[in-house]
Structure formats: C-alpha cells, structure tokens
C-alpha cells in the first residue's frame with residue numbers, strides 16, 4: 001500500500017483484451033478493498049481464479065477469549081508455548097477483541113495448502129527464523145525482525161527454511177502507515193522513521209501453469225471454509241496497483257530520539273482499526289544531562305498496551321524474557337520496576353528490540369496466554385516482593 005507498484009506483464013490499458021501466447025485471454029482480477037473505494041490492484045491470471053471445484057467445511061477450533069478479570073497487568077511467557085505444525089496450525093491466540101486478534105505461532109513445517117483471510121489485513125512480526133511467503137503477487141522472503149503486511153484477501157503459503165516464530169496480528173480492517181508520516185500525496189515525509197525504499201514487495205516469478213485440485217483455506221471473522229480450486233493460485237503474469245503484500249525490517253527503522261524521553265507514538269510503525277503499532281529498536285538515549293532514559297510511571301487510561309519482547313536487555317522490566325508479552329491494562333499503573341530508574345542513569349544507548357500494539361477496546365485473554373502467565377507480574381513493582389500468599 002505505500003505506493004504504486006507494477007510487476008510482470010500487464011496490458012497498456014486496464015479492462016481490455018490481453019492475450020496469452022496461445023491466443024487465449026488472460027483473466028483479469030480486480031483485488032479491491034472497501035468495495036471499490038479504497039486501494040486496489042489488478043492481477044492477470046493465466047486462467048480464471050473463479051474455477052471452484054468444491055467447497056468444504058474447515059473445522060477450525062473456535063477462538064475462546066476470557067475477560068481480563070480481575071483487571072490487572074499481566075505477563076505471559078509466550079516463548080514457552082509449544083510450537084508444531086505450519087504457520088497457520090501453530091497459531092495460539094493470546095489476546096483479542098473485536099478489532100484484532102493477537103497470536104504467537106511457531107512454524108516447524110511448510111504449509112501444504114494456501115490460506116486466505118478475508119476478514120481484514122494480517123500483520124506478521126518475525127521474531128526468529130527465515131523463509132518465504134508465497135502469494136499470488138509473488139514471493140516475499142522473510143527474516144528475523146521483519147514486519148510483513150498481508151492485505152485482506154491475499155492467498156498465501158508460508159514456507160519456513162528453519163523453525164520460525166511469529167507474532168501474528170489479525171486486524172478487522174486495513175493496516176496503514178500513520179497519516180502523520182505522509183504528505184498530502186501520500187508520500188512519506190522527511191520526518192518519518194522510514195521511507196518507501198525500505199519496503200520490500202513480492203518478487204513475481206514465472207506463473208505456475210498448472211491445473212489440478214488446490215486447497216485454499218479461507219477464514220472470515222470466525223467463518224471458515226476449504227475451497228478446492230482448479231487453477232493454481234500463483235498463475236499470475238503481472239499486476240499493478242496500490243494493494244499488495246510487503247515487508248519491512250526493523251533494521252531499516254530509523255528511531256526518533258530526543259533531548260528528553262520520547263513517548264511511544266514517536267516510535268509508531270503502523271495503525272489499524274482500534275490498534276496502533278510501535279517498534280522500539282536499538283537507539284541512543286536522551287541527551288539532556290539529567291535525562292532519565294527509562295519511561296516514567298503512567299496509566300494508559302483509555303487503551304490496553306501490549307509489548308512483545310524480542311531481544312536485548314529489557315532494562316525497565318523485571319523477569320521478562322525474549323518472547324514475553326506484557327499486557328498493561330487500561331488504567332493499571334505501570335512503569336520502571338524498582339531500581340530501574342537509578343540503574344538507567346548515564347546510559348547512552350539501548351540494544352533492546354520490542355514491538356508494541358495498543359488497543360483502544362479492552363483486550364480479552366486467550367487460554368494459551370493464561371497457561372503461560374507469570375502470576376506475580378502485577379506485584380513486580382514492589383520493592384522486595386514476598387511470595388504471593390506468604
């Protein structure tokens with residue numbers, strides 16, 4: 001979505017005859033969002049993407065979410081959730097609400113089918129591992145610390161080269177670049193922490209000229225189906241437009257730093273309905289001679305804050321580990337844990353990597369989160385906590 005992209009062969013006008021070498025017509029497909037009113041692309045298939053041989057039920061287990069009751073700050077050691085299966089089967093829902101579902105997934109084998117979420121964009125964060133995501137727009141190679149945006153309706157397979165850990169955000173709408181980073185024409189402004197050049201788009205190879213029975217598992221906000229289609233989904237010879245998958249690595253993120261502590265919105269990456277995303281990457285700390293590098297105490301009274309700890313030394317948090325997720329619930333005070341302020345003084349930089357999503361509606365808890373919860377976390381701001389119940 002960052003800007004117009006054209007890949008492969010497309011006719012010189014849209015909606016006109018475009019013929020294959022054998023004289024037959026390529027099948028044009030409009031890949032559009034919000035009906036016909038938002039970003040879209042046009043794809044040219046060897047054969048129509050509509051040839052559906054069968055539609056069968058997909059008995060995907062329902063997502064069960066429980067209220068954050070009693071309402072408190074929580075810590076989930078999601079790195080301890082067992083992996084297994086492919087990138088879809090291994091998704092374990094940790095948190096969610098009407099706007100967004102947040103899962104972790106540890107993919108150990110390639111998907112043997114295609115998957116399509118038509119309920120909203122997906123945003124994948126790659127914690128560990130590398131591999132490829134094959135889509136009808138082409139193939140995106142992924143690696144550690146990538147964000148991958150998959151627009152709603154993208155048909156894809158994840159082919160990990162090694163075991164891959166993802167944080168998965170299933171949005172109910174469009175994952176966008178914040179408006180304040182863009183000028184009136186949509187181009188990223190000079191003050192944005194990234195530039196169009198930083199986004200990687202799929203590499204379109206030769207179209208797969210095959211017919212057979214191809215399984216596409218489709219999901220749409222709790223409704224599911226397995227489509228069996230006759231034409232290989234990756235039979236595209238060209239496409240153009242503004243709507244396509246893309247990847248962005250945190251290495252390319254140029255963090256905004258200041259004389260005093262910069263709040264999370266200074267580190268925004270994306271936004272989606274009811275959700276705002278940020279990334280904390282290695283950076284210089286504040287340069288006021290009396291600056292306090294760690295964040296101040298606060299309560300975000302109107303949002304739930306989710307922080308996923310990726311790597312480095314998480315200096316303001318006690319007890320977290322790589323793969324930890326903390327949920328700072330709306331209105332629940334939090335901040336540096338005892339001793340963190342003093343030990344941060346004079347530090348010039350941090351090597352921490354963490355990604356954040358704030359939600360504006362209350363988050364509910366998945367069973368997978370409760371199963372790996374550190375029950376003592378909400379007491380971790382006490383100077384010398386005695387064990388709970390002592």
Ligand SMILES: [Fe+2]
Nearest residue numbers: 300305328334
């Ligand atoms: Fe916070």
